[in-house]
Amino acid sequence: xxxxxxxxxxxxxxxxxxxxxxxxxxxxxxxxxxxxxxxxxxxxxxxxxxxxxxxxxxxxxxxxxxxxxxxxxxxxxxxxxxxxxxxxxxxxxxxxxxxxxxxxxxxxxxxxxxxxxxxxxxxxxxxxxxxxxxxxxxxxxxxxxxxxxxxxxxxxxxxxxxxxxxxxxxxxxxxxxxxxxxxxxxxxxxxxxxxxxxxxxxxxxxxxxxxxxxxxxxxxxxxxxxxxxxxxxxxxxxxxxxxxxxxxxxxxxxxxxxxxxxxxxxxxxxxxxxxxxxxxxxxxxxxxxxxxxxxxxxxxxxxxxxxxxxxxxxxxxxxxxxxxxxxxxxxxxxxxxxxxxxxxxxxxxxxxxxxxxxxxxxxxxxxxxxxxxxxxxxxxxxxxxxxxxxxxxxxxxxxxxxxxxxxxxxxxxxxxxxxxxxxxxxxxxxxxxxxxxxxxxxxxxxxxxxxxxxxxxxxxxxxxxxxxxxxxxxxxxxxxxxxxxxxxxxxxxxxxxxxxxxxxxxxxxxxxxxxxxxxxxxxxxxxxxxxxxxxxxxxxxxxxxxxxxxxxxxxxxxxxxxxxxxxxxxxxxxxxxxxxxxxxxxxxxxxxxxxxxxxxxxxxxxxxxxxxxxxxxxxxxxxxxxxxxxxxxxxxxxxxxxxxxxxxxxxxxxxxxxxxxxx
Numbered sequence: 001x002x003x004x005x006x007x008x009x010x011x012x013x014x015x016x017x018x019x020x021x022x023x024x025x026x027x028x029x030x031x032x033x034x035x036x037x038x039x040x041x042x043x044x045x046x047x048x049x050x051x052x053x054x055x056x057x058x059x060x061x062x063x064x065x066x067x068x069x070x071x072x073x074x075x076x077x078x079x080x081x082x083x084x085x086x087x088x089x090x091x092x093x094x095x096x097x098x099x100x101x102x103x104x105x106x107x108x109x110x111x112x113x114x115x116x117x118x119x120x121x122x123x124x125x126x127x128x129x130x131x132x133x134x135x136x137x138x139x140x141x142x143x144x145x146x147x148x149x150x151x152x153x154x155x156x157x158x159x160x161x162x163x164x165x166x167x168x169x170x171x172x173x174x175x176x177x178x179x180x181x182x183x184x185x186x187x188x189x190x191x192x193x194x195x196x197x198x199x200x201x202x203x204x205x206x207x208x209x210x211x212x213x214x215x216x217x218x219x220x221x222x223x224x225x226x227x228x229x230x231x232x233x234x235x236x237x238x239x240x241x242x243x244x245x246x247x248x249x250x251x252x253x254x255x256x257x258x259x260x261x262x263x264x265x266x267x268x269x270x271x272x273x274x275x276x277x278x279x280x281x282x283x284x285x286x287x288x289x290x291x292x293x294x295x296x297x298x299x300x301x302x303x304x305x306x307x308x309x310x311x312x313x314x315x316x317x318x319x320x321x322x323x324x325x326x327x328x329x330x331x332x333x334x335x336x337x338x339x340x341x342x343x344x345x346x347x348x349x350x351x352x353x354x355x356x357x358x359x360x361x362x363x364x365x366x367x368x369x370x371x372x373x374x375x376x377x378x379x380x381x382x383x384x385x386x387x388x389x390x391x392x393x394x395x396x397x398x399x400x401x402x403x404x405x406x407x408x409x410x411x412x413x414x415x416x417x418x419x420x421x422x423x424x425x426x427x428x429x430x431x432x433x434x435x436x437x438x439x440x441x442x443x444x445x446x447x448x449x450x451x452x453x454x455x456x457x458x459x460x461x462x463x464x465x466x467x468x469x470x471x472x473x474x475x476x477x478x479x480x481x482x483x484x485x486x487x488x489x490x491x492x493x494x495x496x497x498x499x500x501x502x503x504x505x506x507x508x509x510x511x512x513x514x515x516x517x518x519x520x521x522x523x524x525x526x527x528x529x530x531x532x533x534x535x536x537x538x539x540x541x542x543x544x545x546x547x548x549x550x551x552x553x554x555x556x557x558x559x560x561x562x563x564x565x566x567x568x569x570x571x572x573x574x575x576x577x578x579x580x581x582x583x584x585x586x587x588x589x590x591x592x593x594x595x596x597x598x599x600x601x602x603x604x605x606x607x608x609x610x611x612x613x614x615x616x617x618x619x620x621x622x623x624x625x626x627x628x629x630x631x632x633x634x635x636x637x638x639x640x641x642x643x644x645x646x647x648x649x650x651x652x653x654x655x656x657x658x659x660x661x662x663x
Contacts, residue, residue, distance in 0.1 A: 022157055023060055027053075028121070029150040030108050033124055036147060037101065040094070042086050045101055048079055052066035054508050055587065066112055074267045076106055097130055114601055117158055178573050181566040189543070189559045192536040205346040209247050209295070209438055209459060212259035215396075217402055218438070220418050222394060222489060224456040226289075228440060230525050232451040233284040234387050237301065238334070240442050241485050244473065245297040245454060247439035249313040254493065255353045256403060257422040258421060263348060264313070281331040281371045287528040288326055294318045296328060297439045297454075302475065303338040305329040313435075314338045314471075328535035338471040341433060349466065357404040357425065357644045364429030374432055374467060374651065379473065381426050385419065385479045388412065392481035400580075416484075419476040420461040433466035437473075442488045449522040457489050586648070589655045593631070596663060610635050624662055631658045 034041075034049055058064030058075070067075070083098045104123045110116055128147045135144070145228040149172060156171055162426035210217065229245075231237075252261040259340070289297065296316040298310050303310060307319050317332070371377045391413040399406040402426045407418050420436055441460035442450040449532065462475040478485040535652050543550050547558065594604055597617060604613045618625040637643065638651035 002384045010499060020531040021235060022117075022154065025150065025154050025157060026111065026117070026647070027106070029124060029147070029154060029636070030104070032129075033104070033127050033147055033186070033284065034101070036125060036143065037097070037134070039063070040097060040134060041101060041144045042098065044079070044082055044086060045098065045105065048102070048105055048624075052105050056109055056111075063578050067109060071104065072110060076102075079106070096129075097343050100126055104217075114158065117154065119215040121151045121155055127425075128436060133324075136528075138524050138530050141527075153419045178570050182563070182570055185559070187534070188539070189555070189562050192534070192539055192554060193560070206255045209291075209293075209297075211250075211293075212249065212251065212257050213417055213436070213438055213461065214409070215417050215421060216415065218415060218459045218461055221459045222327070223417070224454045228454045228456055228458065229286050229288045230451045230453050230521075231284055231286045231443070232525075232529075233282065235282055237284075237445060237452055238332075238447075241478070242261065242334070242485065243452070244300050244444050244460075244475075245440040245458075246298040246300045246302075246315055246437060246441075247295045248315050248437070250438065251348055253421075253425070253436075255441065257358050258424075261348055263344070269660060279333060279335040281333045281498055283329065283331050285529070286330060287525065287533070288322050288328070291322045296322075296330075296442055297333040298330055301338065302330045302332045305331065314663055325528055325532050327529060331589045337657045341471075344599060346466070349435055350431055351427050352425065352428050357402045359402075359405040359409050360422070360425055361429050363408075364426055367426075369429060371376075374430065376468075377430050378427065378432075378465065381423060385476050386622075390414075390419075390480045392477065418479060421461045423463045423474060427463065427465050429530050435464050437462050437464050441475075442486060446489070448516060449518070451525050453521060483598075585652045586655070589652055589659065590635065593655075593659055595661075610639075626659055627661050630654065631662075634658065 031053075034045075035058045038046075038566070055064055059066055079102055080099065083102055084095065087094050098255060100123060104120065107116060107120045107123060109480045111120060125148065125309050128144055128151070130607070131144050132141070133142075133146065152175065154173055209221070228610070247451075248260065249264070250260055251259040251264055252259050256274075272345060284299075286296070286298065296304065296318055298304075298316045301314045302316060303317050308316050308330070309319065317418055318326075318328070367377045367380055371380055389412055393413050396414040396418060397411045398408075399411065404422050407414055408422055424436050438459070438461045440454050440458040441462075442458050443454040445452050452526075462473060462477070464471045464473055466472075475485060540550070540555075541557070543555060549560070590610070597603070600621075602617055602620070611632045613626040618628045621628075634651050634654050638648055638655070643651065
C-alpha cells in the first residue's frame with residue numbers, strides 16, 4: 001500500500017514527526033556526506049543527487065508528491081544496473097561504496113516515516129566510515145566527526161521532545177563521553193585483523209615524483225609545499241647534506257627525457273639487493289603520504305623491515321601501492337655501497353642517443369686528452385660548474401633541440417635536473433657507466449618534535465657514476481648552489497621559493513604562525529604514528545608492557561573482559577538508576593501507553609495533558625476515539641480523584657485492558 005506524500009504543512013507542523021528543522025538537518029547531512037566522498041564517486045551519482053534534491057525540495061514546498069513505489073523500484077533498478085556497469089572494474093570496495101551511496105540518495109527521496117529516517121541515518125554512518133578509509137589526515141578525521149554528529153543530531157531532533165539546540169548539544173556531548181571508554185577498548189585491545197577490502201586504485205599518481213623526468217619537471221614540483229613524508233630517528237639524525245632520500249634510478253635517455261629502461265622496469269619489483277653493508281646501521285621510521293606508487297624514498301642506502309624490500313639499484317619498494325598514509329621501519333647504513341654491475345648493465349649505463357649535443361661530446365673528448373684518470377675528468381666538469389657563471393633557478397630559459405649543449409654553453413641557468421642530466425651525459429660521453437637518481441634532498445628538522453619533514457619542494461636529482469668498483473654519488477647542484485644542499489631550497493632561492501602559492505610556510509617569519517605550524521605538524525605526526533599506524537606489533541608491545549607476556553587467546557579474553565566492563569559502564573551511566581525515581585503503577589501504565597503510541601509516530605508534546613494527548617490521537621485514529629476517551633477518564637480519576645487502594649488497583653488494571661484494545 002502506497003504511503004501518503006509528506007505535504008509542506010505536515011512537514012512544518014509541530015504535531016507531525018517531521019519538522020522544518022528536521023528536513024534542513026537532513027539536507028545538510030546528505031550534502032555534506034555526498035560531497036565528502038565526491039572524489040570517489042562517478043558522475044552518475046551526482047546526476048542522481050541533483051534529481052533527488054530537486055524532487056525532495058518540491059515535496060517540501062508542496063509542489064510535488066512523493067514518488068510511488070513502482071517508480072522507486074524502477075529508478076533503483078535502473079540506477080543500480082548503470083552504476084554496476086560503470087564501476088564493476090574498479091573492485092568490490094568501489095562497487096559496494098557506490099551501491100550504498102545509491103541507497104542513501106534514494107532513501108533521501110523517500111523520507112516519509114520514521115523508519116525511513118532510521119535507515120537514512122544508519123546508511124549515513126556506514127558512508128562516514130568509508131570516508132575514514134579514504135581520508136586519514138587529522139583535519140579530515142575532525143570533519144568525519146562532524147558528519148557523525150550531524151546524523152546523531154537528526155536522530156536526537158527526531159526523537160527528542162522539542163527542537164532545542166542547547167538540549168540536543170548537551171545530549172550529544174553526553175553520548176560521546178559515555179561511549180568513549182568503549183571506543184578506547186575497541187581501538188587499543190581489539191585484535192588488529194588484516195583488511196578484508198582492497199582499496200580501489202587511483203587512476204594516476206598524485207603530486208610527487210614520476211618514473212620519468214625531463215628538464216624542468218622537478219622545478220615545477222619544487223613549487224609545491226605538499227607534504228611528502230616525515231622521518232624520525234632513534235639516534236642523532238644525519239646532517240642536511242647527508243639527507244639524500246633515494247627514490248629511483250633512471251638509465252634511459254632519449255635526448256629530452258630520462259626514464260627507466262625496459263630492463264630496469266623488469267627488475268623494479270623483484271627483490272634483489274646489491275648493497276654491501278659495512279658498519280652499524282641506524283634505525284629510523286618514515287611516515288609516507290599517499291603517492292599511489294610503490295617506491296619508498298629513503299636514505300642512501302637503507303634496508304626495509306617488514307613490508308618494504310630492496311631492488312637491484314639499491315632503492316626501496318613497497319609490497320603494496322601507497323594509497324594511504326603508511327609508516328615503515330627502515331635501517332640506514334651510511335658506509336654501505338652498491339658493488340655489482342654486470343656487462344649488460346655496463347653497456348646500458350654508457351648508452352647515449354646516436355646524435356645530438358655535439359659540443360658536449362667534443363668537450364668530453366677534450367677532457368679525455370687533458371686528464372688521464374676518470375676521477376680527474378669528473379672533477380674538471382664539477383670545477384667548471386663552480387668557476388663558470390652557472391646559475392641555479394626554478395625558472396630557466398627554454399632550451400633548443402640540443403638541450404645539453406644549450407644549457408652547458410649558452411643559458412647556463414637551470415635547476416637540479418639540468419645539472420644532473422648534463423653531468424650524466426658528460427660521464428657517459430667519457431665512457432663511464434652513470435645514471436640519474438631522483439628523490440628528495442634535505443628536509444626540515446624539528447628538534448622539539450623529533451622528526452624531519454620532507455615536502456615536495458625538497459624534490460631533487462643527482463648523478464651516480466660507477467667508479468673504483470662501486471656506485472658513487474655526484475651532485476653538481478652542490479657545486480653551483482651549496483646553499484641548496486646545506487640549507488635547503490628556501491635559503492638557495494628565497495625570492496622564488498613557493499612563489500604564488502598560498503601556504504603557511506611562507507609566513508613562518510611570524511613567530512605566532514610559526515609556532516602554530518610546528519604544533520600542527522607535531523600533532524599530525526603523532527596522529528600518524530600512534531593512530532594510523534597502530535598495527536598488531538605495536539598493539540602487542542603495548543599490551544605486553546601493561547599486562548606482561550600475552551598471546552592471541554589471552555588478548556581475545558582480555559578484550560572480552562574490558563569490552564563487557566566498558567559496555568556495562570556505558571549502560572550504567574546512560575540509565576543512571578540511582579537518579580531515576582520509582583514510578584507508580586499508574587505512571588508505569590501511562591509510560592507503556594506513550595511507548596505504544598510512539599510506534600505509530602504519535603508523541604506526546606511537552607506540556608500536553610493526558611486528555612489533550614488522547615484527543616489529538618483520536619483525530620487521526622478515529623476508530624480509537626471511544627477507547628481513548630475511556631482511557632483519559634480512567635487515568636484522570638485514578639490520578640487526581642479520591643480513590644481507595646483497592647479502587648486504584650482496579651483502575652490500573654482497567655488502563656492495562658484499554659491499552660490492549662489500542663494495539
